[in-house]
Structure formats: structure tokens, C-alpha cells
Amino acid sequence: MTLDDALQTFLAEGGELLEEMEAALLSIDAGGDDGEAVNAIFRAAHTIKGSAGLFGIDHVVAFTHVAESVLDSVRLGRLALDGALVALLLACRDHIGALLAGVQSRGVADDPALSALGAPLVARLQSYLDEQPAAPPAAAPPQPQPPQPEEGADNWHISLRFGAEVLRNGMDPMSFLRYLGTFGRIVTLLTLERELPPLAELDPEVCHLGFEIAFRGAASRAQIDGVFDFVRDDCRIRIVPPRSKIEEYVRLLSEEPERHQMLGEVLLRAGTLTEAELAAVLREQAAAAAPQPIGAMLVEQGIVAPPVVEAALARQNQVREAKTLEGSSIRVDAAKLDHLINLVGELIITTASANLIARRARHPEFQECSSTLSALVEEVRNSALQLRMVKIGATFGRFQRVVHDVARELGKDIGLVISGEDTELDKTVVEKIGDPLTHLVRNAMDHGIEAVDVRLARGKPAQGTIGLHAYHDSGTIVMEVRDDGGGLKRERILAKAIERGLVEAGRSLGDDEIYGLIFEPGFSTAEQVTNLSGRGVGMDVVKRNITALRGSVGVASVEGAGTTVTVRLPLTLAIINGFQVGVGKSVFVVPLDMVEECVEFSAVAGHDYADLRGAILPFIRLRQLFDVGGAASARQSIVVVKYAGQRAGIVVDTLLGESQTVIKPLGKIFQRLDCISGSSILGSGEVALILDVPALIRASHQDGARAGQAGAAAEPAAEADMRYMGGAASDALRGNGALGAH
Known part of the structure; x- marks a missing residue:
């Protein structure tokens, strides 16, 4: 994947994260449970900021950082998430979207105009940060204080063993301890002399010292580990974080972006391990006769507390599950999908032509092969259309x-x-x-x-x-x-x-x-x-x-x-199941989902409505509607259609059966034709018009309303029973599979 591809992926994922952020903010505003929602909002902002930083999009990082700081204060209970703050965060979400849109159109460079629009939002966010109290107000009367833990409970614990060659390499162990003191305060320093030989055997150029140190300060684990960079190869160091910070590490692990699956990488990313500690443990694991799991070794050696290892393992499992889900789906460019649908449409037309040739040739093997091909093409069509279906x-x-x-x-x-x-x-x-x-x-x-x-x-x-x-x-x-x-x-x-x-x-x-x-x-x-x-x-x-x-x-x-x-x-504008009917030499297509049944034509004398099992059915004659030349067939049919709860009949000469219909748009000159919604190409190469069923129903009801009222007021002179199709027409339907579908 090129850098440009990676940037496009970031922008697409950024849009999805902004949608999640908006949905969470709106759920909070609607009075929903804000615990998980706040975490979701924070994670979205944090992920966008981190990803933007990877691409050097500094103006996105700078703005998102301020919003993230406010969200962090909300998450820690320092700020209340009221309606005004929700509205502000929604505005910030919109501005981040505008910044990402700017990256999409203009590249990673900052746009001064957009930055100016974001300045008032930054000022409002900063006002929330400036108003935070130094300490949260007491919600209840003071309670008796529990016994204070031992002093070392809030200290970093550093276990330090210098190598024998440190002094020969010109390094002074005490200088490293003094440098460590610049980051905080060494509360306790215990010197270990067990490794010292008898005085007579002591070599002044060999270092035998070890220290156990209780250290208190605001330095991070990486900073503490960096103190000993110059003696990295000549010492062994283990850093144990303060016990009071375990919950914080667990929280950091739960919020880690889903990038790492190895336990050591998860702990390293969260700052619980240093690279040197991880490398040392991996070496020991590789050298052991019966290697232990790395988590067990970290706990056994006192490098990482058990709760942190448990949280890292849980995060590892979540990432693995997420990767499994990601592997089950891929992103497809919409243009490629549209091209696939167009190709499937052409395949359907070509298959219909092959079917027509097979029937004319009356070759059994050719007909069987053509029928199998049609079934496969239909499955391909359904699968392709399903790809374009979205909720x-x-x-x-x-x-x-x-x-x-x-x-x-x-x-x-x-x-x-x-x-x-x-x-x-x-x-x-x-x-x-x-x-x-x-x-x-x-x-x-x-x-x-x-x-x-x-x-x-x-x-x-x-x-x-x-x-x-x-x-x-x-x-x-x-x-x-x-x-x-x-x-x-x-x-x-x-x-x-x-x-x-x-x-x-x-x-x-x-x-x-x-x-x-x-x-x-x-x-x-x-x-x-x-x-x-x-x-x-x-x-x-x-x-x-x-x-x-x-x-x-x-x-x-x-x-x-x-x-x-x-x-x-x-449901779709591309390919539908159609029902073909004929009027004279013209072929029309009715959307199959709207077809209820087909019956033999029989009308109340002198009126444009029929009796369908005791109910009035208005109908419309396609021959008259479209002025089709020629005489009507001796045995006409009515296709009963239904739309929006209303029924109507369409009088046609012949029933040609079901077909897969590729919808082709009409030219501009024909787009406003009444009762026609599109066209399709038949296997013969001829064009069939697709009927606009809603328009036909409206037309039939308007034309038949007065006739229906008159017919209801008087007994018809002659009335023929409507019955299901029989004879040749019924055979034609069965041959095309139409009756089996209804």
C-alpha cells in the first residue's frame, strides 16, 4: 500500500469515527447512559489525533488534542457533560470533519481559513480546561481517613545491577543515580554488598554493586529507563511502576488502538515495559529448556504486576477477535461495484439471447445447457445485487x-x-x-x-x-x-x-x-x-x-x-425480476413483485372494470393507452397488480412469463412519458418498455371511479365470471414458470 493509499484509508476511517462520535454525543444528549459513550467519544478523538500525527497533519493533531483534553476531563469526572458542552463537542466534530475534508481536497498542508474558523472553538474548549478546580469538591462530609499505606506504595521501584566492566568502561555508577535524582526524588537507596568478594580478592576496577531504589517523581517509565542508556549493555535494570498506578495502566491498555497482538508489544505500547526489559525477557524465554509464557515470566520476575498482565491478555484477545472480523470483510470502491453490476446486466441480456436461440434450434442438449447457464447467471445477479444492498x-x-x-x-x-x-x-x-x-x-x-x-x-x-x-x-x-x-x-x-x-x-x-x-x-x-x-x-x-x-x-x-x-x-434501480406481456407485436415488462395473479379477461358489459371474485377491479387496456395497432387477440388476459394497497388490472393480448430485466434509462426526450418507467433489451435485441405500475393504477382508478359507481348502482346486463387462466394461456404461463411463482 502506498502512502497515498494509506492516507485515503485514514480519511475513510476518520469519517467513520466521526459518525461514531456524533452518535455517542447525541445519545448522551438524549439522556442515555454516558459512561461507555464518553469512552467511545474519547477513543474516536484519540485515534484520529494519533493517525493524523503519523501523516504529519499537525493542524488536525493540534485541534483534536484540545478536544481530547476536554473529553479526558469529562471521563475523569472533572467536567460535567451538559447540553452546552455536547453542542460544543458536536461543533468540534464538524470542524474535524471539515479539516479532514480539507486534507482530502488540498493535501496535508494547513488551511489558514479553516484554522481561523476553529480558533473560537479552541477558545471555548480552553475555557472549560481553565475552569477546572484544582481538586474535586467534597460530595460528602469528611470521613475518617483510612490508615496510610507504606511510603513505598506510591514509589517507582528500580532494581539495578551494574555489570563488572562498568568501571573499566569509564562509567561512574553514582553519576547515574545523581542523574536519576534530577527527575524526582530517591526516597530509599539500598546498596547490595552480597556480591562483594573478600577484601584481599577485591579488584578495584571491577564493579560488584547493586541497588534497590524507591523513586518518586513525575517521570515516565521510558524516561527512567533512558537514564541508563549509556550502560545498557553493562547492567540489568527492572522498573516496577507504583502500585497505585496499576488501574491507570489497565485503563491505558483498554484504550490502546487495535494494532498489536503480541502481549509484549501491548505492554510496550502502553508504557508498562521498556524495550530493554522486553528484549531481556524474550532472551530468557528462548534460552529456557521449558519456556514459560511471557506473561508468567513478567509476573514471576516482578517486572509487571499481575492485574496489568491480565488486562494486556484481555486486550490481546479483543484485538485478535477484531482482526478476525476485519479479515471477513473488505472495502470495495463503489465504481468497481457499479461496473460489476453493468457487466452482470450485459450477461443477462446475452444469456436471454442464447436461450432464444436454443429454443429455436430445438436442440435438447443446447436447451439444457442454456437453462443451466440461466440459473447460474441468476445466482450471480442476486449475489452482485446483494453487494449493493445497504441498510x-x-x-x-x-x-x-x-x-x-x-x-x-x-x-x-x-x-x-x-x-x-x-x-x-x-x-x-x-x-x-x-x-x-x-x-x-x-x-x-x-x-x-x-x-x-x-x-x-x-x-x-x-x-x-x-x-x-x-x-x-x-x-x-x-x-x-x-x-x-x-x-x-x-x-x-x-x-x-x-x-x-x-x-x-x-x-x-x-x-x-x-x-x-x-x-x-x-x-x-x-x-x-x-x-x-x-x-x-x-x-x-x-x-x-x-x-x-x-x-x-x-x-x-x-x-x-x-x-x-x-x-x-x-429496492434497486439496476436489475429486477420482470413479467413480460405482449400487446400486438410490442412487449412490455411488469415488475414481478407487483404482480398478484393473472386471470382471463372478462368485463362488465360497457364498463372498464371487472368483477374479481365479488370485488370491483378497475383495469386499463394497454392497446388503447399506447395506441398499439392491429386487432386484439381472441383471448385476452388481465394481469392483476397491486401497489400501496390498491389493485388494478392490465389488459394484454399474451402472457410471456417471467424474465430477468435489466433496467435501461430512457432518453431525455422520453423521460416524462406517462405510465413508462424505463426500458429493457430482450434476447432478440428488441426493446421492451417497463410499465410504471403506480401510474397505471392511478390512471385506472381515475378512469374507472365514475364507471364503478354507476356499475354498483345498477345490475349489469351481462356478467361473466372471472376465472383463473386455462387452456393455451395457462400452458404458456406454466412453460415460463409464471404460475409457479404466484
Whole structure:
């Protein structure tokens, strides 16, 4: 991996850490348990700072260090994490994101403009650090003090043995002890004379001294170990940290970035071991006849306390598990994934062509091979599409921040409730639905949720609720944005529409039609304009963007109780299971997930609706709708489709069966065709149009509403029973596998 690749990986992981940081801050603001959340926030900031330091991105390190210091004070209980501090840390999170975005676009050099934007945040963070009390205030009356431990309990313990050649090499052992004293205070110095020979045998140039030292000071283990750098090869030194600091080492181990798996490396990274100590223990382990585990040797020799070894072993296991999980997934560039889907689409078209040739050739072995190939291609298609499926939860989770910020701006108390986070859909759809959902949520907060005093006066809870819900239905994903606010005012909307000439005075409209008027360009009933909404700009864009995704949007509302906006979108924009039908020589495709059944065509005389087992079924004739030439077949069929709880029939000449359908976008000239959502290429090379089922259902219900009412008022002159398909049409369906699917 090149340095540039590593930097891109850091930036991607930095974005994920910032998302985790935001989610943890919002959970604290919502009143969640802040213990683990604070640790998660601190770890995110700490990891970003450390990784930025590796790449020399000093301005990111400098800013994140201040935020990390405040978080450390929160974690240690010196600062209370209230709403104001949460808001400040969220702003800091945004600024870190801006800094990382700057690195992405301009490189690692500092941007003075961004640094200037961060200066006020640094000043506010510093004010929290400056206000910290020297010692935490007593929360209770003074209690009797427990007996004080022995003096050495808070001291470093240094076990020092100089080698025999130290003096000959020009080194004075006492000079090292005096240098150690510059880092703190030598509380106790015990000289060991057991190694001294009798005076008559004493060689003045040979050192036999050893010391046990109790040392107190603010120096780190590495600094203490560095005192003896010049006699590293001529002495043996063991440094035992103060017993009162064991918990601190355990905490440091738990927060170590997940980079090391070896126990010695974990302890070395946390500062519990020095490199010289680790090397010495490893040498002893290698030389032993029956090597002990390194952890046992460290404890046995008194180098590391048992609790620290236990914590390091636990961390080692966590890292191993994390590495195992990392090994089970890889990052794939989105462009490569899109290219794979395109290739799979071309493979499907080519396979359909091969199937057609096999049927025409009437060669049994060729047909069998072609059928096997089709099954394999279908599995490849399903697997490839699954790679692009992502959970909607990540998109929904971002609205925690939207609700938090907008509620503060509006001065309202609003909570967010999410369900269906595990519902999956194509990543392309996810990328394009974020902005419409954001507008719907902000609009609901501004115009839907009432102020606290108004809610209390109406007998509602002080806190308003925005709900985001997702679920699958008939091959689509349904997303609902609900609020428990004041609801839409039906009469005011109708009056405004009549005033603007959108609706004729005296015309009778249903609730769906009236509420749908809010999606008209420039339409608004707001009494005053705010920074968020009220200008009538946005809801029409929401509908246009959703329609561009082959989706639909609807509104249901109860005045005084709240409003629900329902968005329906296809699960994927690439490849679908389709059901092919023929009208004359033209072939159309109906999304298979919306097909309920196929029945023989039989209509109430003189009307465009049929009797489907006692229920009125409005239908639409494709031949008339698209002005297809030629005479209708002697035996027509009705494809019964369902969308958003509504049924309709599509009258066709022939049923051609199921097929894998690669969706091809229509050219700009054809994009606004009614009742057509796309096109596909058949195995013969011809183009088949994909039907827009929601639009067809709307058209059939509008055309059949008056006829249905008239038909219900009078007995039909002649009525034929609707029955399931039989004869040749039924055989054709079975041959294509259609009946088996329904």
C-alpha cells in the first residue's frame, strides 16, 4: 500500500469515527447512559489525533488534542457533560470533519481559513480546561481517613545491577543515580554488598554493586529507563511502576488502538515495559529448556504486576477477535461495484439471447445447457445485487443530528424515534433519498410539531416526536416520516388551492388529492416565513426527486393529531425480476413483485372494470393507452397488480412469463412519458418498455371511479365470471414458470 493509499484509508476511517462520535454525543444528549459513550467519544478523538500525527497533519493533531483534553476531563469526572458542552463537542466534530475534508481536497498542508474558523472553538474548549478546580469538591462530609499505606506504595521501584566492566568502561555508577535524582526524588537507596568478594580478592576496577531504589517523581517509565542508556549493555535494570498506578495502566491498555497482538508489544505500547526489559525477557524465554509464557515470566520476575498482565491478555484477545472480523470483510470502491453490476446486466441480456436461440434450434442438449447457464447467471445477479444492498439505518441515524440541531434552533423539545433500520435497499437509492428525507423531517419539525406551551394546552406531552420508519412491501421499500404535531389543515389547503387556481371552486376532492396539493410548486399555507421553510419551495422538489427514482410520495393527516408522509421506492434501480406481456407485436415488462395473479379477461358489459371474485377491479387496456395497432387477440388476459394497497388490472393480448430485466434509462426526450418507467433489451435485441405500475393504477382508478359507481348502482346486463387462466394461456404461463411463482 502506498502512502497515498494509506492516507485515503485514514480519511475513510476518520469519517467513520466521526459518525461514531456524533452518535455517542447525541445519545448522551438524549439522556442515555454516558459512561461507555464518553469512552467511545474519547477513543474516536484519540485515534484520529494519533493517525493524523503519523501523516504529519499537525493542524488536525493540534485541534483534536484540545478536544481530547476536554473529553479526558469529562471521563475523569472533572467536567460535567451538559447540553452546552455536547453542542460544543458536536461543533468540534464538524470542524474535524471539515479539516479532514480539507486534507482530502488540498493535501496535508494547513488551511489558514479553516484554522481561523476553529480558533473560537479552541477558545471555548480552553475555557472549560481553565475552569477546572484544582481538586474535586467534597460530595460528602469528611470521613475518617483510612490508615496510610507504606511510603513505598506510591514509589517507582528500580532494581539495578551494574555489570563488572562498568568501571573499566569509564562509567561512574553514582553519576547515574545523581542523574536519576534530577527527575524526582530517591526516597530509599539500598546498596547490595552480597556480591562483594573478600577484601584481599577485591579488584578495584571491577564493579560488584547493586541497588534497590524507591523513586518518586513525575517521570515516565521510558524516561527512567533512558537514564541508563549509556550502560545498557553493562547492567540489568527492572522498573516496577507504583502500585497505585496499576488501574491507570489497565485503563491505558483498554484504550490502546487495535494494532498489536503480541502481549509484549501491548505492554510496550502502553508504557508498562521498556524495550530493554522486553528484549531481556524474550532472551530468557528462548534460552529456557521449558519456556514459560511471557506473561508468567513478567509476573514471576516482578517486572509487571499481575492485574496489568491480565488486562494486556484481555486486550490481546479483543484485538485478535477484531482482526478476525476485519479479515471477513473488505472495502470495495463503489465504481468497481457499479461496473460489476453493468457487466452482470450485459450477461443477462446475452444469456436471454442464447436461450432464444436454443429454443429455436430445438436442440435438447443446447436447451439444457442454456437453462443451466440461466440459473447460474441468476445466482450471480442476486449475489452482485446483494453487494449493493445497504441498510437504511445509516441514513436514518444521521437524522439524530438534524433533529438535535433544528430543535435547538426552533426552541422546541423534539425527539426522534426510528424503526426498520435493518431494512435494505440499493446504495444508489440511499445516496439520492437523503436530501428529500431531510426536507421532510425539517418541514415536520418547523410546521408540524407545536411549541411546548401549545402542546401542553392541547393535552399533549411537552416533547414532540418525529418518527422515521422503513419496511418492505410489494417489491418496494416504504419510508414513513411521522409527526405528532398539529396536522394539516384541510380547508386551508383547499382554500389556498382555489385562490391560486389550482382547483376549481365547488369541485369535490378526496383527502389524498387535497393533501397532495402541498407538493405543487410554490404552494404554502404557512402564516410566516422562517429560515427553515414557509416559502413554498422544497416540497415540489421532494416529489420530483422521488419520482425520478421511480418512486411515489403520499400524505395522510389528522388535524390536531399529526401527519404521515409515505415515500415508496424500488429496492434497486439496476436489475429486477420482470413479467413480460405482449400487446400486438410490442412487449412490455411488469415488475414481478407487483404482480398478484393473472386471470382471463372478462368485463362488465360497457364498463372498464371487472368483477374479481365479488370485488370491483378497475383495469386499463394497454392497446388503447399506447395506441398499439392491429386487432386484439381472441383471448385476452388481465394481469392483476397491486401497489400501496390498491389493485388494478392490465389488459394484454399474451402472457410471456417471467424474465430477468435489466433496467435501461430512457432518453431525455422520453423521460416524462406517462405510465413508462424505463426500458429493457430482450434476447432478440428488441426493446421492451417497463410499465410504471403506480401510474397505471392511478390512471385506472381515475378512469374507472365514475364507471364503478354507476356499475354498483345498477345490475349489469351481462356478467361473466372471472376465472383463473386455462387452456393455451395457462400452458404458456406454466412453460415460463409464471404460475409457479404466484
